[in-house]
Amino acid sequence: MTTQSHLAHRFQTLIVGSGPAGIAAATCAAEAGHRVGIIDDNPNPGGQIWRSLRGQSTPDTSHGDGASEWYRRLTATSATRLQGWSVFDQPEAGIVRAERQGGTVHLHYDNLIIATGARERFLPFPGWTLPNVMGVGAIQAMVKGGLPVAGKRIVLAGSGPLLLAVAATLRAAEAIVVCICEQASLRQLAPFALGLAADPAKIMQGLRYKAATLDVPFHTSAWPVEADGDGILRSVTILHHGEKQQISCDYLACGFHLVPNTELAAMLGCRIEADNVAVDELQRTSISNIFCAGEPTGIGGLELSLIEGQIAGLAGAGQDKEARLLLDKKRRASHFADRLAAAFALRSELKELPQETTLVCRCEDVPYGSLKQHHSWRAAKLHTRCGMGPCQGRICGTATHFLLGWNADSVRPPLLPVRIASLASLEAPLNSATSNTQETP
């Protein structure tokens, strides 16, 4: 029994992350005949962009962007799906450990495909720690999870296409989206918009967003400078074309574009270049049996993630020829990624947002004033404890990278807070740890 279960957790290809890139990779590797496992910390597959709606356990297929087709293909394979499990370290080469509700599991792999997606970038400004100021991805997840926002006044601010996507979700939930504040200038965005028009699929996407957000003012060169409230958010002050404007609201959702989740790759020793996981054309990292696909190789959006996922899945399963057939498509999609990066590059005025007393590290309550006296992330971390809390610097490290040009430390296990017992589990009883998972078969 134990042996059988043990075998079930030895995979020829193991994929970490079940967003679009992970789903595509798992599907292609499994269709190519590999014994595949796909593991993700969310209860349901879909990642951020296809996050399931409340009461559903399947990805959100309501956007017609390929989610239902990919999910159907994945479930037609024999890939073992492990949802709700967080990978937290690699006790030895070829084995990762994951935790779920205190239980641990060891997963052996021949090939690993890292498809860990991206997270939002938060930038600190006075009042950003008030209740009801949150991430755009967070409010989207909460609304999909059932947070009632009908009639609530919501301001979306920051940068990137996610603002529009989330506005659509909020409008569908009958919220009043007061305005969208995009920090990029119209001139910066124009080439991106033109680029969209060159691609019919993107036009559809753009139109849909536009339709849903028809009544929502979309400000460019606008960003939040202060959130106010008496213990809870009451209003936000926006700087729009150099003029301050105070807007009353119930929620302020912020996100300054995306940052790739490179922590797992970095912990495993994969080379990181210019904040992204370095890969070759077949998505191979600097470690021969580890691949990476989607946002961790550079923010590129849904289409590029799907292509990279397929390439990684095929190449991992030894089907290099088939993988190479996708390279032209990948090149075209990466042009979109390049335009994306240029369009939503952060303006340097945003570095002036935090005041001396503005908290940058919310875990350890470290204000900007005490951080900027230091000359490096490590010095600041040691002397202020910035980045030493439960988020392990994912928020403040990302912010100080932009604000002060600091680079984070090396990544060490555990990747996220885990039960101490999990750190002591060297080879867990696999069958008991994975009972009740929705794995197939």
Add this chain to the structure above:
Amino acid sequence: MTTSYDAVILGAGIVGAACALECARAGMRVAIVERDTIGSGATAAGMGHVVAMDDSPAQLALTGYSRSLWTRLSPELPASVEYHACGTIWVARDEEEMDEVHRKLAYYTAEGIEAEVLDSNALAEAEPNLARPLAGGLLVPHDAVLYPPCAAGYLVEQAQRHGATLLLGHTVISAAHGQVTLKDGTALQAKIIVNATGSLAPALTPGLQVKPRKGHLIITDRYPGYLHHQLVELGYLKSAHSSTGDSVAFNVQPRKTGQLLIGSSRQFDSDSEDTSVDHKIVAAMIERAALYMPGLPSLSALRIWSGFRAATPDKLPLIGPTEDPTVFLATGHEGLGITTSLGTARLLADHLLSRPTTIPLAPYLPSRLPSSYLSDEAIHV
């Protein structure tokens, strides 16, 4: 940049920082050279305890003396140092270990270090999350914990107020015969060079019997009230002071935030640049800790890290002159560098200035250990 100093201190760990302050306070022109940032080596990696420890009479003399210096300094320490006189409890599992508790009590009392025996019930009352029943323990009430990087930072700041120069981000490539050469080619002239580079000291002063001894620590999320004292198993000294092999011992410490630091491990023969986490030793640490605190495994761990203690064969630090009349040592503090930094610095300054010392320096003099190189080589290597 001024390039001539009375004393150039190598290393801005807690020992170097303390030495810099003592020298600067005595009126010397001091420079501190640090390759990374203040308190970034063993100082950052360690727990931060200020404890009386009695592996040998000399160890108890130095830890007791140093502890009294910390107690005196504590009122002026800024809040960021998190100095907290929480006391240590040496935990005894059985009657045999209780015998050791009584022996320790007599020894501490004779040396003027306050201590108090806890019986099984008193121990359970003092630390409700300990396993039950345990035989008892020895409470050493004036032991303390602190946050070492900020303590080192404070000492450096005070040294700077007395005129010391801090050179951060400079790697020293040689330090002998009154000259310290930096990687960028800068040469600093120094009447006195103090090598306080911890386990890296032999790279600059060849022949030292100092070896890196790797240790791991785990820090938890915040659990205010979970732990009140520093807890150490009585077998700790056996683990800490066996000279070979890998070992673990139960040692937990409360932070003011309610976080717990969980140790400890000791490993020799590790590459001193390899700070990767050894999962087997971490698992052994956790199993050991769970014997004493069965609830620990269900707490949430935020981080694990490792670092290198500077270990000597006789478990005592190296403080004082070398064969090179310009080079002095302040290294080899193993797991007691935070505690003994202040005593080390005072002894070294007293020696340099020919002042009488409060405790004898002799047990810590480098000359007690034969150099592992021939003296000729030491000069030319």
